[in-house]
Amino acid sequence: MPLERVCYDCGSRTTTPVARCDCGEPLWLATDPSALSTFDWDAVTDAPGMWRYAPLLPVDGVPADDAGLLHAAGGTPLLRTPALDDFAGARVHVKVEGEHPTGSFKDRGSALGVAAVAAGHAGDVSAVGTVSHGNMAMSTAAFAAAADLPCLVLVPADVPEARLEVVAQFDPTVRRVAGDYGRLYERTLDVGPDHGVAFLNSDVPLRTAGQKTTTLEICEAFATGADTASSATASTPASAPDAIVFPVSSGGHASAAWKALRELRESGVLDAADVPSLYLVQAAACAPIAEAFEADAEDVTPVEEDETIAYSIANPDPPSGKRALAAARDTGGAVLAVDDDAIRTAQRELATEAGLSVEAASAVALAGLQELTTRGTVDASDDVAVVATGTGLKEATGATVEAPTVDLADVDDELAAFGDAK
Amino acid sequence: MPLERVCYDCGSRTTTPVARCDCGEPLWLATDPSALSTFDWDAVTDAPGMWRYAPLLPVDGVPADDAGLLHAAGGTPLLRTPALDDFAGARVHVKVEGEHPTGSFKDRGSALGVAAVAAGHAGDVSAVGTVSHGNMAMSTAAFAAAADLPCLVLVPADVPEARLEVVAQFDPTVRRVAGDYGRLYERTLDVGPDHGVAFLNSDVPLRTAGQKTTTLEICEAFATGADTASSATASTPASAPDAIVFPVSSGGHASAAWKALRELRESGVLDAADVPSLYLVQAAACAPIAEAFEADAEDVTPVEEDETIAYSIANPDPPSGKRALAAARDTGGAVLAVDDDAIRTAQRELATEAGLSVEAASAVALAGLQELTTRGTVDASDDVAVVATGTGLKEATGATVEAPTVDLADVDDELAAFGDAK
Numbered sequence: 009m010p011l012e013r014v015c016y017d018c019g020s021r022t023t024t025p026v027a028r029c030d031c032g033e034p035l036w037l038a039t040d041p042s043a044l045s046t047f048d049w050d051a052v053t054d055a056p057g058m059w060r061y062a063p064l065l066p067v068d069g070v071p072a073d074d075a076g077l078l079h080a081a082g083g084t085p086l087l088r089t090p091a092l093d094d095f096a097g098a099r100v101h102v103k104v105e106g107e108h109p110t111g112s113f114k115d116r117g118s119a120l121g122v123a124a125v126a127a128g129h130a131g132d133v134s135a136v137g138t139v140s141h142g143n144m145a146m147s148t149a150a151f152a153a154a155a156d157l158p159c160l161v162l163v164p165a166d167v168p169e170a171r172l173e174v175v176a177q178f179d180p181t182v183r184r185v186a187g188d189y190g191r192l193y194e195r196t197l198d199v200g201p202d203h204g205v206a207f208l209n210s211d212v213p214l215r216t217a218g219q220k221t222t223t224l225e226i227c228e229a230f231a232t233g234a235d236t237a238s239s240a241t242a243s244t245p246a247s248a249p250d251a252i253v254f255p256v257s258s259g260g261h262a263s264a265a266w267k268a269l270r271e272l273r274e275s276g277v278l279d280a281a282d283v284p285s286l287y288l289v290q291a292a293a294c295a296p297i298a299e300a301f302e303a304d305a306e307d308v309t310p311v312e313e314d315e316t317i318a319y320s321i322a323n324p325d326p327p328s329g330k331r332a333l334a335a336a337r338d339t340g341g342a343v344l345a346v347d348d349d350a351i352r353t354a355q356r357e358l359a360t361e362a363g364l365s366v367e368a369a370s371a372v373a374l375a376g377l378q379e380l381t382t383r384g385t386v387d388a389s390d391d392v393a394v395v396a397t398g399t400g401l402k403e404a405t406g407a408t409v410e411a412p413t414v415d416l417a418d419v420d421d422e423l424a425a426f427g428d429a430k
Numbered sequence: 431m432p433l434e435r436v437c438y439d440c441g442s443r444t445t446t447p448v449a450r451c452d453c454g455e456p457l458w459l460a461t462d463p464s465a466l467s468t469f470d471w472d473a474v475t476d477a478p479g480m481w482r483y484a485p486l487l488p489v490d491g492v493p494a495d496d497a498g499l500l501h502a503a504g505g506t507p508l509l510r511t512p513a514l515d516d517f518a519g520a521r522v523h524v525k526v527e528g529e530h531p532t533g534s535f536k537d538r539g540s541a542l543g544v545a546a547v548a549a550g551h552a553g554d555v556s557a558v559g560t561v562s563h564g565n566m567a568m569s570t571a572a573f574a575a576a577a578d579l580p581c582l583v584l585v586p587a588d589v590p591e592a593r594l595e596v597v598a599q600f601d602p603t604v605r606r607v608a609g610d611y612g613r614l615y616e617r618t619l620d621v622g623p624d625h626g627v628a629f630l631n632s633d634v635p636l637r638t639a640g641q642k643t644t645t646l647e648i649c650e651a652f653a654t655g656a657d658t659a660s661s662a663t664a665s666t667p668a669s670a671p672d673a674i675v676f677p678v679s680s681g682g683h684a685s686a687a688w689k690a691l692r693e694l695r696e697s698g699v700l701d702a703a704d705v706p707s708l709y710l711v712q713a714a715a716c717a718p719i720a721e722a723f724e725a726d727a728e729d730v731t732p733v734e735e736d737e738t739i740a741y742s743i744a745n746p747d748p749p750s751g752k753r754a755l756a757a758a759r760d761t762g763g764a765v766l767a768v769d770d771d772a773i774r775t776a777q778r779e780l781a782t783e784a785g786l787s788v789e790a791a792s793a794v795a796l797a798g799l800q801e802l803t804t805r806g807t808v809d810a811s812d813d814v815a816v817v818a819t820g821t822g823l824k825e826a827t828g829a830t831v832e833a834p835t836v837d838l839a840d841v842d843d844e845l846a847a848f849g850d851a852k
Contacts, residue, residue, distance in 0.1 A: 056507065056656075076511040077785040080526055083505075085478065089498040091576065104502055107529045109786060111823050135852045137845075154785030156513065158852035160845070165835050176829035177781045177822070181848055187838025199842055203849030234478075359599045363499040363576030364531060400599070401533050401823045407598035413587050416609025420621055423559075423582070426603055427625030430557045430580035 011066045011129055012038040013213050016263070016331055025131030027197040027212045034260075034328050036267050037066045037213040047275040049231050058082025058116055058221035064271060066217050067123055077154035080109045081119035082221050086229045086393065091361040095354075096374060097381025098392045101249060102364060103226055106399030113222055113261065113397045114147035120218025121208040122151040130214060133206040135159065139193045140210070141167040142320045143398050148208050149178035160205060162196065164189055174402065190310075190325040211260030211328040219264035220271070226252060226393045227272060227284075247282045248272075250390035253373045253380075255397055256288035256297055256343065257321035259328030259335075266335035284393070285341035287386075288332055289376030291369075294322035295345035297329045301336060302343075308333065317348050317368040320398070342385065346375040354378065358396070359407075365400035373397075433488045433551055434460040435635050438685070438753055447553030449619040449634040456682075456750050458689050459488045459635040469697040471653050480504025480538055480643035486693060488639050489545055499576035502531045503541035504643050508651045508815065513783040517776075518796060519803025520814045523671065524786060525648055528821030535644055535683065535819045536569035542640025543630040544573040552636060555628040557581065561615045562632070563589040564742045565820055570630050571600035582627060584618065586611055596824065612732075612747040633682030633750040641686035642693070648674060648815045649694060649706075669704050670694075672812035675795045675802075677819055678710035678719055678765065679743035681750030681757075688757035706815070707763035709808075710754055711798030713791075716744035717767035719751045723758060724765075730755065739770050739790040742820070764807065768797040774828075776800065780818070781829075787822035795819075 014021050014036055015029035021038065022029075029035050043063040052060045055070040056079040062070050071078040084107045092100040105113035124130045137160035138148040145161045152159035159180035163172065165187075172182060185192050193209055200207040208215050227248045228234065256262050265286055272278040290298045293316035300308040308329030313322050326332065336343050346354075348368075355371035358364045373394045380386040414422050436443050436458055437451035443460065444451075451457050465485040474482045477492040478501040484492050493500040506529045514522040527535035546552045559582035560570040567583045574581035581602035585594065587609075594604060607614050615631055622629040630637050649670045650656065678684050687708055694700040712720045715738035722730040730751030738744050748754065758765050768776075770790075777793035780786045795816045802808040836844050 074510045074512050076509050076513060076524075079509055080507040080529065083507075085502040085505075087498050087501055088496045089576075090496050091498060091578065102498075104531065107502065107531065109526065109529065111821070135849070137848075150781075150785035150787065152785075153782050154511075154513065156783075158848070160848045162841070163833065169831050169833075170826070172831045172833055173827045173829050174787070174823070176831045176833075177778075177787060177827040178785060179782045182831065182833040183844055184833050184835040185838055185841055186835055187841075192838055192841060195838070195841060196845070199845055203845045204852065205845060205849060356599075359572075360575050360601045361578075363572035363574075363600060365572065365596070365599060399533070399823065401596070401821065404592070405595045405599040407595050407601075409591050409594045409598045409604065411585065411591075411594055411598075411604040411606050413606040413608055416607055416614055416617070419584070419607055419609075419614060419617060422605055423618070423621055423625045423627060426559075426580070426582045427557070427627060430626065 014038045016334065025201060034211050034331055035213050037217045039064050039271055044271060044275045048277050049228055052228065056083060058119065058218065061221055061224050064220065065120060066129060067120070068127060071123055077109060077151060078119050078123055081115045082225065084108065084225070086226055089362045092357060092374065095357045095361065096377045097388055098377060098386050098390045101391060101393045102362065103222065103393055103395045104364065105222065105395060105397045106366060110143065110147045110150050111399040111402055112143040112147060113219065114144045115151070116221050117215030117218040118147040118151040118208060121206065121214040122155045122157060124214050125157060125206050126155050130206045131201055133201055133204050135205045137162065137196060137200060137205045137207045138209055139196055139207065141171060144210060145175045149175050149180040152180060153178040162192060193327060210258035211263065216260050216264040216267065219261050220268040222395060223252065223265040223268035227278070248278055248284050249393045251285045251287055251341065251386055252393045252395065253287045253289060253377050254395045255321050255369055255372045256290055256332055257323045257326065259297065259326045259332030262286060262288050262332040262335050263328050266338065269339060283339055286335050286339045287341045287376060287380060288336050288343045289372045290343070290345045291316040291318035291322060291351065291372055292345040292347040294324055296324060297326055297332050298343045298345040300329065300333055318351055318372050320367065320369040321372065344376055344379055346372055346379055350375040364396060366396045367398045367400050367403055370396040370398050436460045438756065447623060456633050456753055457635050459639045461486050461693055466693055466697045470699050471650055474650065478505060480541065480640065483643055483646050486642065486646070487542060488551060489542070490549060493545055499531060499573060500541050500545055503537045504647065506530065506647070508648055511784045514779065514796065517779050517783070518799045520799060520808050520810055520812045523813060523815045524784065525644065525815055525817045526786065527644065527817060527819045528788060532565070532569045532572050533821035533824055534565040534569060535641065536566045537573070538643050539637030539640040540569040540573040540630060543628065543636040544577045544579060546636050547579060547628050548577050552628045553623055555623055555626050557627045559584065559618060559622055559627045559629045560631055561618055561629065563593060566632060567597045571597050571602040574602060575600040584614060615749060632680035633685065638682050638686040638689065641683050642690040644817060645674065645687040645690035649700070670700055671706050671815045673707045673709055673763065673808055674815045674817065675709045675711060675799050676817045677743050677791055677794045678712055678754055679745045679748065681719065681748045681754030684708060684710050684754040684757050685750050688760065691761060705761055708757050708761045709763045709798060709802060710758050710765045711794045712765070712767045713738040713740040713744060713773065713794055714767040714769040716746055718746060719748055719754050720765045720767040722751065722755055740773055740794050742789065742791040743794065766798055766801055768794055768801055772797040786818060788818045789820045789822050789825055792818040792820050
C-alpha cells in the first residue's frame with residue numbers, strides 16, 4: 009500500500025515516498041480519513057504502548073505479538089508533579105519520555121519507521137539509516153537490530169568516540185562524514201531510496217507519524233481521567249491540558265504534536281477551544297526558530313551555533329523550522345529560548361523535587377514554562393504537560409559529590425547526626 | 431497500621447518493624463489474607479504501573495493522583511523476542527526492567543518503601559536510607575526526593591566518584607564508609623530506626639514487597655493473554671511461563687518473586703503444577719549462592735570476591751542467600767553461575783538481535799538460560815521470562831566503534847556501497 013503524503017503548507021499530496029514537497033517543505037503522512045471520522049478515545053485499542061493508536065498510524069494494525077522491541081515504544085507515564093508547580097508557576101504534568109528502551113522519545117518514530125519499512129510501506133527499501141549523533145542514532149540502530157534490518161548511521165566527523173559507543177553496541181554501519189551537516193541530512197533523504205535505504209531522519213514523514221503518539225497519550229490521559237489530577241474535577245476531567253511544552257530542535261516532534269492535535273480536532277475528539285497551545289523551547293545559544301518567532305518572520309534563518317549544555321537540540325538550520333513556527337502560531341502558542349543557567353536550574357529542580365533525571369536538552373521545557381509564567385503567557389491555574397524528551401542516565405550529571413569518608417565504627421554517630429539534622 | 435512481618439523459614443510473625451527474624455533470617459511483609467482469598471486477575475485495578483496490584487501490597491490503596499514519581503514504578507514491557515530463541519535454546523520473553531525512571535527494577539521497591547514511610551506504615555521513621563553504590567542508591571535517592579523525604583546513602587569507601595554523580599543529582603546525604611560492607615548493611619537495619627531512618631536495603635521487607643510486582647506482571651501477561659505470543663494457543667493462553675530467570679545478588683528480588691508465586695498459588699490463581707520454576711544466575715567470579723546450591727548446602731558460605739563485569743550483582747555474602755536457595759528449590763528451579771565471557775556474549779546478543787541495551791549484571795540471566803538449555807534442564811518448547819533488571823544506558827558499552835570518515839562529496843558512493851552490501 010503506498011502511503012499518501014501531504015504538505016502542511018501548500019496542501020499538495022503525493023504517494024511517492026519522499027520526505028519533501030515540491031514546494032520544499034517537509035511532508036506529513038496522511039491519515040486514513042475513515043479512521044479519523046470514527047476515532048474517539050473509546051475506539052482506542054488495548055494494544056501495548058503507542059500501538060493503541062494504530063487506526064491513526066500508517067501501519068496495518070498492531071505489530072505481531074512476537075514483534076519484540078516494537079511493543080516497547082510509547083506508553084510512557086504522565087506524572088502530575090505538584091512539587092514543580094511553584095518553580096514553574098503552573099500546574100505541571102511531566103511526560104517521562106526517558107522511559108523508553110533507548111531512553112528517549114525517538115523510539116516512537118524509530119518503531120513506526122522500522123515497522124513501515126519491514127511491512128513494505130516505505131517504497132522499495134530494505135534498510136534504514138539516519139543522520140544523527142545522539143538519541144536518534146541509538147534509537148534507529150536498536151530498532152533496526154530488533155527487526156533485522158541493515159542500518160547506516162552517518163555522524164559528524166568530530167563526534168566524540170564515547171558517544172558512538174552507545175550506538176555501536178547495536179552493530180549498525182557507522183560513518184563519520186566531513187562536511188555540512190544540514191546538506192548531509194537533506195542529501196540522504198534525496199538519494200537514500202535510490203540505494204534501498206529509508207533515512208529515518210528527524211522530521212521525515214515516517215518518524216513524525218510515530219511521534220504523534222506522545223501528544224495522543226497526553227490528551228487521552230486528560231480526556232479519560234487517567235490523569236485525574238488535572239484541575240478539572242474528577243467527574244468532568246479536562247479533555248486536554250491547557251498547554252504542552254516541547255524542546256525543539258529540527259521541529260519534527262513539534263510538527264508531530266501539531267499533526268496529532270489537528271487530527272483530534274478533525275475527528276471531533278477535541279473542540280477548537282480545547283486544543284492545547286504548543287510552546288516550543290530552544291537553548292539560547294542556538295535558537296533560530298525562537299528568533300524567527302520573535303521577529304514575526306514566516307520562515308527560519310539559519311544561525312551560527314554556540315556551545316550549550318543542551319547540545320542535542322542545537323540545530324542551527326532546522327529542517328522543520330517553518331513548520332514548527334506554524335505549529336506554535338496555529339495553536340496560540342509560542343517559541344522561546346532559555347539560557348544554559350536556566351536549563352541547569354530546571355534540570356536540578358526536576359531531579360531534586362520530582363526525582364526525575366533528564367538530559368539538559370529536556371530540561372529546557374521546564375525552563376521555558378517558567379519563563380512563560382513569568383511573562384504571564386501561561387496562568388498559574390493552567391494544566392501544562394511538560395515533555396521530558398530524554399533520560400539523564402546517558403550523560404554525566406555534573407552533580408557535585410560531597411561524600412566524606414567515615415569509619416564503620418563511627419556509623420552509629422553518623423546516623424544519629426543525620427537523624428538529628430533531618 | 432502496623433504491618434505484620436513473617437519469616438519464610440521458621441514461620442514466626444511480628445508487628446515490630448524489623449528486617450530480620452529472631453532466628454536470623456530476613457522477613458517478608460505479610461499480605462492481607464482477605465485480599466489474597468479474593469484475588470484474581472479480574473480483580474486487578476487499572477491503576478498505573480505496579481499499583482494495579484495494590485490489594486497485595488502493604489499500602490492503603492493506590493497513591494494519590496498527584497503522587498508524581500510513585501506512579502512511574504512498574505508496568506514495564508514483557509517482550510516476546512524470537513530472535514533470541516536460537517541463542518537461548520528456549521522461547522524467550524524479556525522483561526525490560528530498564529524502562530523505569532532510574533533505569534532498574536529497584537524503582538519498584540523504592541516506590542513501595544517510600545510510600546510506606548510517607549504513610550506512616552514503617553514505624554516511627556521520617557527518612558530513608560540505603561547501603562548501596564549503584565542502582566539502588568540512585569533509585570532510593572530519586573524516590574526520596576520526589577516524596578520530600580531526607581535520604582542517607584552509605585557507600586563503600588572506594589567507590590569511583592563518577593558512580594556517585596548519578597546519585598548526587600537527587601541531593602541525598604552521601605557518606606563513604608570504611609569497613610566491611612556486609613556488617614554495615616546489617617548495622618544500618620539494626621540502628622536506623624532508632625534514629626528515625628528506614629533503611630531500604632536490598633532484601634528488607636518493604637523493598638521485597640514492591641519487587642513482588644515484577645513477577646505478578648509477568649504472570650498476569652501470560653494469564654490474560656497480554657502476552658499472547660506464548661506457546662499456548664491464543665484462546666487458551668498459558669497461565670504462567672514455564673520458568674523465570676533472574677540475576678541474583680543479595681537474593682532480595684529472587685525472594686520477592688518466590689513470595690509473589692506463593693501468593694498466586696495461595697489465592698488459587700495458579701495451580702501448583704503451573705508455578706514457574708525460578709532460576710537464579712550469578713557471575714562466576716562471585717557465586718556463593720550457586721556454590722551452595724551445587725553443594726546441596728542448606729545455607730550460603732561467604733566467598734572471596736573476584737572482579738567481574740557484572741559488578742552490581744557481585745555480593746560475596748548475600749543477606750538473603752539462604753532464602754534464595756529456598757526459592758529455587760521450592761519451585762523446582764536452580765541457582766547457577768556463568769563466566770564473564772558468557773555474560774559479554776549474552777549482552778551483545780540482546781543488543782544486536784533484540785535491540786535491548788542492558789547492563790552486564792542483567793545479561794547474566796540470558797547467559798544462564800543458555801546454560802540451562804545446554805544442560806537440558808530447560809526445554810526448547812518452554813516459555814521462559816528473562817528478567818533484564820537494568821538498562822545498559824548508565825555504563826560504557828565497551829562496544830568497538832568502527833567509524834571511518836568520508837567526505838560529504840563522497841556520501842553517494844558510500845550509500846551505494848552500503849546498498850549493495852546489505
